[in-house]
């Protein structure tokens with residue numbers, strides 16, 4: 001069985017590592033991609049193809065792991081060349097995933113969503129929907145943890161989007177609350193007071209959310225734009241729109257981060273420096 005990855009970032013490199021260990025044939029194409037992507041793919045030992053179209057032709061299962069804004073673009077590019085099953089794993093709204101999958105002319109499509117961080121490896125939970133989802137679950141025999149939650153495209157993405165509305169909304173609220181506390185010199189106290197009602201794990205999870213938000217703000221912003229779209233179709237997005245703004249401000253300021261900050265104070269120091277440079281913060285956010 002040959003598994004192809006469109007895009008070779010954190011998701012593709014992590015899943016490839018596990019699949020290669022199980023003897024699966026894994027391939028990608030990095031023509032025209034960034035040096036980071038080329039380096040990741042080079043180190044991983046996957047087979048490299050000259051074009052995404054060629055990759056689409058030879059893959060039994062082709063996984064789209066690009067970025068949310070590229071989900072449709074990449075599906076349009078390879079749509080006529082897919083011979084196997086095409087799985088969209090990007091964090092996009094049901095409408096976007098349905099549009100992307102509509103370009104796959106053989107119709108063998110799956111809507112898939114990774115639940116949580118992929119760094120867990122092959123055991124990360126992936127929910128799927130669509131008539132071909134069962135074919136994707138064949139990879140469970142190599143250690144993946146894929147479950148089918150419905151037979152309609154868009155169902156898996158909707159669940160994922162609503163989960164993100166909650167989890168990323170909490171992260172944005174934490175960023176705003178604790179940055180203010182940090183500026184006032186009472187961040188430790190605020191963390192401790194909230195932990196009194198939210199439970200022992202609150203402090204660690206709050207700190208981890210702030211640090212990872214700083215590293216992935218751009219991707220999260222794109223994902224929250226998809227959440228806004230889903231909520232607009234069904235109701236009145238207010239919190240999700242504000243969450244987009246918080247992540248947008250964050251990634252514009254500290255997009256250049258290459259290394260994981262070790263403490264949340266490091267993130268706030270960077271924010272403080274950038275806000276000062278741009279005269280943000282004298283009258284609040």
Ligand SMILES: NC(=O)c1ccc[n+]([C@@H]2O[C@H](COP(=O)([O-])OP(=O)(O)OC[C@H]3O[C@@H](n4cnc5c(N)ncnc54)[C@H](OP(=O)(O)O)[C@@H]3O)[C@@H](O)[C@H]2O)c1
Pocket residue numbers: 006007008009010011012032033034036037064065066067068070073074089090091114115116117118119219223
């Ligand atoms: N990381 C996670 O834990 C996680 C969890 C759940 C869902 N997801 C979703 O999974 C997808 C991939 O996430 P990731 O963390 O792997 O992202 P990432 O690390 O940013 O990697 C994205 C990869 O896609 C490539 N790419 C972008 N546009 C492309 C295009 N048009 N054609 C081919 N390749 C393209 C990028 O290449 P360049 O370097 O050249 O830009 C990069 O190799 C995202 O949609 C994300 O929302 C991720």
